[in-house]
Amino acid sequence: MRESPMAATDLHAGSLPPGFAEPDLAGALEALAAIVGEEHVLTDLAALERYREPHADLSEPGAVPAAAVRPASAAEVRAIVRAAGEHGVPLAGVGEAVPGRIVLDLARMNRVLELDATFACAVVEPGATYRDVHAEIQRRGLALWLDVPDGDWDAPVGAGPSPRAVGGPAELVLDGGGLLRPGGDPAIVTKTVVPLLQDPPAREAYLVTLPCEEDLGAFVDVVQALQRTMVFPTAPTVRHVQLDAPAGIDPAAVPEELQLGVWNFFGALHGDARTVELLLPLVEEAFAGVPGARLYRPADRPPDPEDVLRVRARALSGEPPRGAVGPRHRLGPGGAQIDVCTVAPATAGAALALDAVGRARCGEAGFDYLGAFTVGPRELRHVCSIVYDGTSPADEERALALCRALVRDARATGARASRARRVPGD
Numbered sequence: 001m002r003e004s005p006m007a008a009t010d011l012h013a014g015s016l017p018p019g020f021a022e023p024d025l026a027g028a029l030e031a032l033a034a035i036v037g038e039e040h041v042l043t044d045l046a047a048l049e050r051y052r053e054p055h056a057d058l059s060e061p062g063a064v065p066a067a068a069v070r071p072a073s074a075a076e077v078r079a080i081v082r083a084a085g086e087h088g089v090p091l092a093g094v095g096e097a098v099p100g101r102i103v104l105d106l107a108r109m110n111r112v113l114e115l116d117a118t119f120a121c122a123v124v125e126p127g128a129t130y131r132d133v134h135a136e137i138q139r140r141g142l143a144l145w146l147d148v149p150d151g152d153w154d155a156p157v158g159a160g161p162s163p164r165a166v167g168g169p170a171e172l173v174l175d176g177g178g179l180l181r182p183g184g185d186p187a188i189v190t191k192t193v194v195p196l197l198q199d200p201p202a203r204e205a206y207l208v209t210l211p212c213e214e215d216l217g218a219f220v221d222v223v224q225a226l227q228r229t230m231v232f233p234t235a236p237t238v239r240h241v242q243l244d245a246p247a248g249i250d251p252a253a254v255p256e257e258l259q260l261g262v263w264n265f266f267g268a269l270h271g272d273a274r275t276v277e278l279l280l281p282l283v284e285e286a287f288a289g290v291p292g293a294r295l296y297r298p299a300d301r302p303p304d305p306e307d308v309l310r311v312r313a314r315a316l317s318g319e320p321p322r323g324a325v326g327p328r329h330r331l332g333p334g335g336a337q338i339d340v341c342t343v344a345p346a347t348a349g350a351a352l353a354l355d356a357v358g359r360a361r362c363g364e365a366g367f368d369y370l371g372a373f374t375v376g377p378r379e380l381r382h383v384c385s386i387v388y389d390g391t392s393p394a395d396e397e398r399a400l401a402l403c404r405a406l407v408r409d410a411r412a413t414g415a416r417a418s419r420a421r422r423v424p425g426d
Contacts, residue, residue, distance in 0.1 A: 023087060023088040023089045023090075023100075024087040024088060024089070025066055025067075025087070025089055027087045028083060028084060028087035028088075028089040028102065029041055029043065029067055031083035031086070031087065032067075032069045032080060032083055032084075032102070035069075035071070035076055035079045035080055035083065036069060036070060036071050036072065036076055036080070040069065040070040040071070040072075040108070041067060041068075041069050041070075042067060042068040042069075042070070043066075043067045045064065047068070048064045048065055048067070048068060048103075049064065051064060051065050051068050051094060051103045051105070052064050063099070065092060065099070065100075065101050065102060065103045066089070066100060066101060066102055067102045067103070068102065068103040068104075068105050069102055069103070069104060069105065070105045070106075070107065070108050071104070071106065071108065071109065072108045072109060073109065074109075074173060074190040074191070077104070077106075077109075077173045077188055077190055078173050080104065081173055081188070084102060089101070089102055090102070091103070091104045092104070094106075094107075104188065106125070106126040106127045106156075106188075106190075107127040107156075108127060109125035109126055109127040109128075109190065110125055110127035110128045110129065110132055111124070111125045111128060112124050112125075112128055112132055112133055112136040113125065113191065115136060115137065115140060115142060115144070115196075117142045117143065117144060120144055120195065120196045120197060120198050121193055121194060121195050121196055122136075122193070122194045122196055123191055123192070123193055123194070124157060124191070124192055124194055125190065125191060125192075126156055126189055126190060126191075126192060127156055128156065128157055129153065129154050129155060129156055129157060130146055130148045130152065130153045130154070130155065130157045130320075131153045131154055131320055132157075133146055133157055133194065133196075134146055134153075134318065134319075134320055137196075143198065143199040144196045144197065144198065144199060145196065145197050145199050145317065145318030146196060146197070146318050147197060147234050147318070148315070148318065148320075153320050153321060157192075157194050173187060173188040173190055197233075197318070200270040200271055200272075201271070201272050201273070202270070202271060202272055202273040202275070202276045203268055203269065203270050203276070203316075203317055204268065204269045204276045204280060204297065205266070205267070205268045205297075205298060205309065205312065205313030205316050205317070206266075206267055206268070206269070206280065206283065206295055206296060206297050206309075207264060207265070207266055207267075207295070207296040207301075207308075207309045207312070208264070208265040208267070208283070208287050208293060208294070208295050208296075209259070209260055209261030209263075209264055209265075209293065209294050209296070210238075210261040210262060210263040210264070210265070210290060210292070210293050211261045211262060211291075211292035211293070212261075212262055212292070213251070213262050213263075213355070213359075214352070215261070215262070215263055215290055215292075215293070216238065216263055216348075216351050216352060216355050216373065217348030217349070217351060217352045218289070218290045218348070219238050219263060219265065219290070219351075219373075219375075220346060220347065220348045220351045220373070220375055220380065221348050222286050222287055222289070222290065223236050223375045224346060224375070224377075225286065226282075226283065226286055227375075227377050229279075229282065231269070231279050231282060231283060232267065233268070233269075233270045234316075235374050235375065235376050236265060236267055236374070236375055237265070237266070237372055237373065237374040237375075238263050238264065238265045238372065238373050238375075239263070239264050239265075239266070239371075239372045240262070240263060240264075240369060240370065240371045240372065241254055241260050241261065241262050241263070241264060242368045242369060242370055243327065243370050243371075243372060243385075244260060244264060244308045245258055245260055251369075259296065259301065259302075260308065261292075261293075261294075264308075266309065266312040266313075266316065267283070267316070268313065268316040268317065269283075280295075280297075283295065296309060298310055298313060327370050327385050327387045328387050328390075330387065331387060331388075331389060334389055334390050334391040335387060335388075335389070335390060336387070336388055336389070336390025336396070336399070337385055337386065337387050337388075338385070338386045338388075338399055338400075338403050339383050339384070339385050339386075340383070340384045340385075340386065340403055340406045340407060340410075341381055341382070341383050342354055342381070342382045342384075342406075342407075342410040342411075342415045343379055343380075343381055343415060343416050344379065344380055344382070344413070344414065344415040344416060345378070345379060345380070345416075346375050346376060346377070346378055346379050346380040347380075350380065350413070350414070350415070351373055351375075351380055351382070353413040353414075354373075354382040354410055354413060354415065355371060355373075355382070357406065357409045357410055357413060358371045358382065358384045358406065359371075361402060361405045361406050361409060362384070362386075362402065365398060365401065365402040365405070366398070367386055367387070367388070367398075367399075367402060368387070369384070370384065370385040370386075370387065371383070371384050371385075372385075379416075382410070382415075384406055386399045386402055386403060386406075
């Protein structure tokens with residue numbers, strides 16, 4: 001067994017969940033190796049960096065876990081939970097606070113167990129990604145597709161410890177009372193039911209460009225009115241031009257040849273051909289009240305397959321990207337990204353206030369403003385992406401300082417909740 005970066009005596013009682021005595025880390029690691037194989041029990045610092053506590057400073061010595069274990073089945077998860085309890089060592093999920101804990105990494109549990117074309121759902125293990133589910137749908141030739149969060153094709157579609165279950169857990173491993181984290185979820189999800197979408201007979205992507213920063217408020221008002229018509233099969237998202245234009249673009253002077261606005265709404269209509277043709281003029285008419293707004297169909301755009309609308313059309317139809325996606329890739333292999341998400345009431349005033357905070361704080365910190373708003377029937381979500389050189393401690397500190405400022409000032413606008421997360425590397 002390789003040397004652990006944290007001795008058992010470093011796991012002092014004050015860092016443990018209630019009911020845990022002095023831990024036996026060495027004994028726990030031996031037991032875990034017997035369950036999953038030594039190659040799937042990670043203890044060296046280099047391997048544990050990927051499990052660093054998401055929002056800890058790079059210089060914090062306790063920001064990495066004591067170890068990580070990678071099971072391949074629900075049976076191994078059950079055995080790990082028993083062994084951890086017997087040796088007094090608490091577990092943590094990937095992305096949780098980790099000092100003194102062993103991270104339970106369920107990435108190897110990535111099977112798509114069932115696909116039901118009649119009821120449009122799948123049963124997956126927690127490590128299965130959107131890409132895995134899409135590949136299985138294609139392999140079976142089923143008329144189903146996934147609505148994938150922006151750029152998250154390689155994110156798990158199911159759930160693990162502290163689950164954000166998409167459709168609901170189908171199989172749970174109980175933890176014996178607070179083993180994962182004090183006051184946390186009392187179970188580990190090992191199977192999840194995931195809702196899918198029936199592939200429609202017709203689909204039409206479109207782009208609405210809005211020429212001014214302040215058009216964001218009008219966009220929210222229009223979307224709120226259109227929500228009642230059921231014209232949006234998924235929640236509409238408007239993106240700031242700096243997310244889709246070449247890096248360094250001046251939002252105040254977007255080149256005409258890009259055919260983009262300061263704000264850009266990429267949507268798609270689903271149904272039969274008659275429904276699509278009836279609804280598209282409805283969308284165009286709704287946005288006609290915004291001065292300078294323009295609606296594009298793919299036929300109105302350049303024939304380049306990498307034109308921004310054609311790229312987004314593929315994403316909106318559930319097709320995985322052909323290359324690396326996400327703002328961090330602009331900086332190459334060392335690119336890193338933190339997304340700050342704020343939830344607020346779905347009003348024009350709330351959107352404009354959060355937008356003003358994002359633009360001001362990013363500008364002061366020397367970062368491009370990479371903002372997007374998703375508008376639901378009652379709430380809107382503002383995501384501000386901070387992209388920086390992940391190999392530079394100075395850039396990391398600047399990014400974390402901006403993250404704190406965005407969360408603080410967004411809450412001051414009356415937003416109901418804020419959170420931040422590192423976007424995992426490939």
